Amino acid sequence: MAGREEKMQNATRVLRISQLDALELNKALEQLVWSQFTQCFHGFKPGLLARFEPEVKAFLWLFLWRFTVYSKNATVGQSVLNIQYKNDSSPNPIYQPPSKNQKLWYAVCTIGGRWLEERCYDLFRNRHLASFGKAKQCVNFVVGLFKLGELMNFLIFLQKGKFATLTERLLGIHSVFCKPQNMREVGFEYMNRELLWHGFAEFLIFLLPLINIQKLKAKLSSWCIPLTGTAGSDSTGGSSGRECALCAEWPTMPHTIGCEHVFCYYCVKSSFLFDIYFTCPKCGTEVHSVQPLKSGIEMSEVNAL
DSSP states (O other), X not given: XXXXXXXXXXXXOXXXXXXXXXXXXHHHHHHHHHHHHHHTTTTSOTXXXXXXXXXXXXXXXXXXXXXXXHHHSSOHHHHHXXXXXXXXXXXXXXXXXXXXXXXXXXXXXXXXXXXXXXHHHHHHHXXXXXXXXXXXXXXXXXXXXXXXXXXXXXXXXXXXOOOSSHHHHHHTEEXXXXXXOOOOOOOHHHHHXXXXXXXXXXXXXXXXXXXXXXXXXXXXXXHHHHHHSSTTHHHHHHHTTXXXXXXXXXXXXXXXXXXXXXXXXXXXXXXXXXXXXXXXXXXXXXOSOOEEOOHXXXXXXXXXX
């Protein structure tokens, strides 16, 4: 019977990563609330809240505590992850919420502790008297012991998976699921297919920027010209100077790259700036220099029309 109860407790135990995620979500919420609150004083005199910042923060965290831990037995991060606090000192195996005293001491340890640390730092920052120096050393010693206790508690938490913070261990409260967790049925065939397609997509995202699309299109078009343009070679040769090889329109400011084809200045210049290995899409000639078309040739083409 005892083995069955232990097995059920292990099945419903909250994962370590879920408890740590809940702590990170709480920190993110506090930063978001504080940033939104300071935006309300954006138009006021700079440094207006600096003098009373620890007290203002303590008031905001107390407000959050009132509507989360005190009323719902869970922080915001825990509520998102379907977690809540349970009274670990209760002998009853049925869920027992934390007592009122545990909730009050939770506020004192978390909110009051951070307020005291910030206020003591501001109090001793600009004091150089001997008495203040000794008090500062004592405060630093106490804070150091508390940090050491948090480190030891975290190492135990990694081994046992219970009491993610030192405050939870001292108060005797730990995280449990709000609702029973169902066993997940994983379709490994579906997962393998998703992993395969995700890997293929990431490979394409990495590979496509390395491929010179313009040069590839020019090379393919140059291969297709002897197959499709043999019958009308005379007509294409006659019209090569009267239209841009890129836009197939009358060339504006006609330029050439060294072959018999003519380009608009903006067409060939933009293509060359985009790709330093740009080649003629008609014959595959590489661009060595962009030269303006001679006026005599241009006039002869106009007269030929």
